[in-house]
Amino acid sequence: MAVKIAIANQKGGVGKTTTTLCLADAMKYCGFSVLIVDMDPQCNTTSEFISDTTDIPTIYDVFNDKMDIKECIITSERGSIVPGDKDLPEIDSKINSRMDRYMILKKKLSGVDDDYDFILFDTPPTLGTWMINAITAADGCICPILADKYAIDGLGALLKTIRDAKENTNPDLKVYGVLLNNYNQTKALHKEIWSTLPKIGKQLDFPVFKKPIRTCQEISKAQAVGKSLFETAPSSNAAVDYAEVLDELLKKIKRKGR
């Protein structure tokens, strides 16, 4: 059965898509099979896999009950993905009256659960239907944050949404960790936030990944050419950091590398 992970934070631009892609690439580099499900109507992850999304099956067709999730998987050199869809919000009003509106992704995934080691969900920068579907279908979340002064305020709202999901739709949901991203140790504010994060984690009851992801220009270069960072810059800061995050994650979920 796949370990399912939602990469979630309702704040924009914190590194959800980057973490989805780089963690998936680290997993594949270690020999794990990975499926990404793009739950973000911005479709940034999808654009890394497919340049022309006209007439392809997407997550829209899954939520619209038109197709099985298996039929929507696209596999390329980059890996396997259920493509996102900019029209996904159209379905919101259609599923809004359903009692199981937050359980749809979880139910649909049962068809592919045994086909992968990991399933990663990239989520949009909102606390709405698509993020709740992802955290309801997930075993756990990874929450990227930036070292800015509003990061902790934003985390409060995110943790409340996670607590609500635990109460209502997914009692076993875990927070694997808050992941500080785009960290630059030459900046005083970054250093201060990094040093106080574990204490705030204890107060608010969330774990923090032991290493931050450092600022790394190689990330946007890899994204610009739609390639894995582990292919284009395997010894870059971020590749090293994501490999360490994977290591820590594997220990948390008690899974051995391949």
Ligand SMILES: Nc1ncnc2c1ncn2[C@@H]1O[C@H](COP(=O)(O)OP(=O)(O)OP(=O)(O)O)[C@@H](O)[C@H]1O
């Ligand atoms: N560690 C890093 N070093 C340098 N650049 C980074 C790093 N992490 C992310 N970026 C860059 O920051 C930008 C925002 O990252 P990303 O798109 O992953 O955020 P996001 O949370 O998915 O955004 P959104 O909320 O819009 O979906 C991207 O241009 C990405 O290349």
Ligand SMILES: [Mg+2]
């Ligand atoms: Mg994104």
